[in-house]
Amino acid sequence: MRRLIVSEFMTLDGVMEAPGFEEHRTGRNAWALRMQNEETQRFKEEELYAAGAILLGRTTYQIFALFWPEAGDNDFTRTMNAVPKYVVSNTLKDADWSNTTILRGELRAEVTKLKEQSGGDILVYGSADLVAGLIEHDLVDEYRFLVFPVILGSGKRLFRDDSNLKPMHLVGTRSFSSGVVLLTYEPGEELPSSPxxxxxxxxxxxxxxxxxxxxxxxxxxxxxxxxxxxxxxxxxxxxxxxxxxxxxxxxxxxxxxxxxxxxxxxxxxxxxxxxxxxxxxxxxxxxxxxxxxxxxxxxxxxxxxxxxxxxxxxxxxxxxxxxxxxxxxxxxxxxxxxxxxxxxxxxxxxxxxxxxxxxxxxxxxxxxxxxxxxxxxxx
The missing domain is CATH 3.30.70.1230 (Nucleotide cyclase, GGDEF domain)
Structure with a gap:
């Protein structure tokens, strides 16, 4: 069974909008790009190289599909363009980005079938609405949050106000010299007891x-x-x-x-x-x-x-x-x-x-x- 890993850039107040693309032409969302360094970039490279596929929601897919085919020629870009990609959408008419498959069926069934295939881990980037559905159906095996030392005060958050209680088990932490902290969680079965x-x-x-x-x-x-x-x-x-x-x-x-x-x-x-x-x-x-x-x-x-x-x-x-x-x-x-x-x-x-x-x-x-x-x- 392949593992499904949600990997996100996130601010201290939980905002995870696209880091510096079209959503804010003022550059307000460039927080992730400005605070990247060689350490965090190396982590993202190792994460991608170890993966067997990428799963995206429609909006994140369209942003990536515009950017990565025209990005500079390097190992990371070549891997992004070559890795098998799956986009969950009932409205997307076609997917021109290389090695992309559109998943149009019921989310639980489609993703379960994908996880049952042989291959490496499945990474999910961005895709807030998709992640909400994956969490609801208990399809996520691991969460990786790169938490940036910045507060935006508003913006799209990964976890919605109407989300159900989901216990998490911390399995790893890592600090980077830029002040970014990687928090790795797995879904927990129940909240710990306390007197x-x-x-x-x-x-x-x-x-x-x-x-x-x-x-x-x-x-x-x-x-x-x-x-x-x-x-x-x-x-x-x-x-x-x-x-x-x-x-x-x-x-x-x-x-x-x-x-x-x-x-x-x-x-x-x-x-x-x-x-x-x-x-x-x-x-x-x-x-x-x-x-x-x-x-x-x-x-x-x-x-x-x-x-x-x-x-x-x-x-x-x-x-x-x-x-x-x-x-x-x-x-x-x-x-x-x-x-x-x-x-x-x-x-x-x-x-x-x-x-x-x-x-x-x-x-x-x-x-x-x-x-x-x-x-x-x-x-």
């Missing part, structure tokens, strides 16, 4: 809470979260269609049970639900009723309940209380209903009993929290 992530999320919640009264309605409510035990294994065993049908039955039962106890069904959570109630005892009885009703479908659930302030956000809810209930659910064992001490205190004196589970740290929530497993006394 600071949950702390920062908590800080964000605190900041939002300080201003919540300005644009949200805050009320006291009892929050119920549930999820299906072993949902991943069950889905794999049943298959997508049967699992979807079973989830639909689950949702119907859950909505009916929440309504029976005068609760507010907020939303499904994939394999569970989020609901609110005006009293903790109603939330508890709903959890027990739902557990029993879903057992008839062969489904086992776990649940968590907390009472606290929530923010009303149109059709959704938010706030620290939601965060606490969600984290408490992570502590619930199969078939259990876990509650915070707030719920236990409010529901004392009923036919409900509470077995202490001890003091635990809830992920992303400061301090220790007393949790209890709820049950019906004598049940």
């Amino acid at each position: 600071y992530v949950d702390e920062f999320r908590w800080t964000q919640e605190q900041i939002r809470s300080l201003h919540a009264a300005q644009d949200t309605d805050r009320v006291l409510a009892t929050i119920l979260f549930t999820d299906i035990v072993g949902s991943t294994e069950r889905a794999a065993a049943l298959g997508d269609r049967a699992w979807r049908q079973l989830l639909d039955h689950h949702d119907q039962v859950a909505r009916a049970e929440v309504g029976r106890w005068h609760g507010e069904f907020v939303k499904t959570t994939g394999d569970g639900i989020l609901a609110t109630f005006d009293a903790p005892t109603r939330a508890l009885r709903c959890a027990f009723g739902l557990r029993e009703a879903l057992a008839d479908l062969g489904l086992e659930i776990r649940a968590a309940i907390h009472t606290g302030e929530i923010e009303m956000r149109d059709a959704d809810i938010g706030g620290i209380g939601i965060h606490i209930a969600s984290r408490a659910l992570e502590e619930a064992k199969d078939h259990s209903v876990v509650v915070t001490s707030t719920v236990r205190d409010l529901a004392t004196g009923t036919d409900l009993s509470f077995s202490p589970l001890g003091s635990v740290g809830l992920r992303g929530v400061p301090g220790q929290w007393e949790l209890f497993e709820a049950s019906i006394a004598g049940g």
